[in-house]
Amino acid sequence: MDPDYFKSYEMCWGTLGTVRPFSNFHPDRDVSEIQAALEKKDAVNLVRILTNRSNAQRQLIASTFEEMTHKELVTALKKALSGDVEVLLLELLMTPLQYDAHRLQQAMAGLGTDEETLMEILCTRSGKQLQEITSSYKQFYNKDLEKELKGETSGDFAKLVVALLNKENVAGVAQKDIETLKASLGGKKADVGPWINILTSRDSDHLKTVFMGLELENGQMVAETVEKRFSGDIRLGLKVLVQCIEAPDVYLAKRINSMKTSIVQGIMVSHSEEDLLCIRAAYIKLTGTSLYTALQEHFKGEHLQALLAICRSED
Template identity: 60%
Template sequence: METESNPQDSSPLMTEGMWWGTLGSVRPFPNFRAERDVTVLQAALEKKDVSTVVRILTNRSNAQRQSLARVYKNVSQKELDASLKKVLSGDLQSLILGLMMTPDQFEAHRLRKAMEGAGTDEETLLEVLCTRTPQQLSDITTTYSQEYKRDLEKDLLSESSGDFSKLIVALLKKENGSGIIDQDIATLSEELKNKKPAADVWIRILTSRHPDHLRIVLDELEFENGQTVEDALEGHFKGVLSGDLRKGLKTLVRCIQSQHLFLAQRIQTMKAAVVQGVIVSHSEEDLLRVRVAFLRLTGTSLYTALQKQFKGDLQQGLLAVCRAED
């Protein structure tokens, strides 16, 4: 029977196009052999041995999981996702199926799910749009079209209105452009003094500049005004602009100033869908930084918080992706 090694003890000589030194928590499994894993997975799925299924799929990188799915289909003539759905259910099924998607597929899936049904999940829409780079958003838009045969921009517009629509579309098409720091500070500072708030000014600057540039601008604005930009925006726009737009602008500001703190605050809700969304999205990218931010924010490690909040196989899966105490 195969054993799962601690990723901290693994050899740095990896394949699959993944690398060490990443700030993700999930690393490629050493000595990976897709055929061996598929044999174990087939037996576990037949026995409905959920623990083994979870153990294997949470201890493989995304590239390795894609390889597993291809080999599984060749061997069994079945889609691995379909077999997983027969054995898993509820939040655990959502977690594992999310891990089986490519990163672009998963973000496209989160956006589609946030727009399905009666109400729109603006928080998830904003999380994905605010935290992803222009290139990532371009890739996600393409994948969304391929997966759902729908236009992401049109769907976002149908779920929003007014200035909030303008913000959402600007985020989808945001650029890491350049600007003049002093000029941007002066423009935003002057706008805060206007009796008639102009959301367009904030949307244009906050979605067209590189985050490093914007962090300097926002820090200087806070120094000049003696209050956080979030508080300034709330006071400036309250009663004038929609709650969704205020929420969107403040979310964008929080992500620019500290994306990892923002994600830690999202996880702090301990809502299963939110926790899974953030952890899966960032597992191979920067979850270690999110863990550090969570510890600073709450005084508790993310690993311990997950242990307290979740039980059984779902807990096993989340802890395996989280990886370790801080």
């Protein structure tokens, strides 16, 4: 780990992210070191530099690299590296909006759709962020994100993802929302409409109050109600949404615990400058093992070193 990390820790003490701006930052010096590492195909130094810079600093490194070499850093990395470490460093060079758009695109690519990754991103981003991600998706893929989501999903699940993509907070009365959700469960088949409408248009504090009231009325947790009364993709979607309303860090820690490369990387990269410290805390509470230690049990080589650098430290 670079010694200047500790200076940057003090400089940005208020963040819940693990990756912070590098305090002694000189993009031209970084580019010179990166050039030397690329020539030697030295993954260790490439990992050391790119994981110890904030995303904004990485963008400046990429533009400086192009100015100095008349080549794109992404192209140069592809030539010098391979495997998981290549994928991870390329992901680190995307802007946060690009990366979320990329993950959504990947979740819909090929045969079958990764519904849970769609839900993870849609549930953990604000309405404003999702508007910006939609613009980024249009810019990089020249496709309309909402149309893509509709084309890859169907039925009530499609209605849920579209509602999440266009979510905006609307004031609601807690008791009225509790009564509406309870009434939706009264028939032989539960009516999912009110669940989609209310859970995608209220802020999390309001919904936590609604959930408490509904749990008192029904005598069971909201997650249990969803599990029993719904089925298929809409059940998965509502379960993820409920978990993200109640405790997004716990949900993301559970998801990381799968230790699937794409999931671990996706969450760690996208949350590294936001709330990865919270996810780390939830992970150790959930599993009894720190994320830093768990990563060492499942990954190896330069890829592991890059993940450990993003994770930052033992808990």
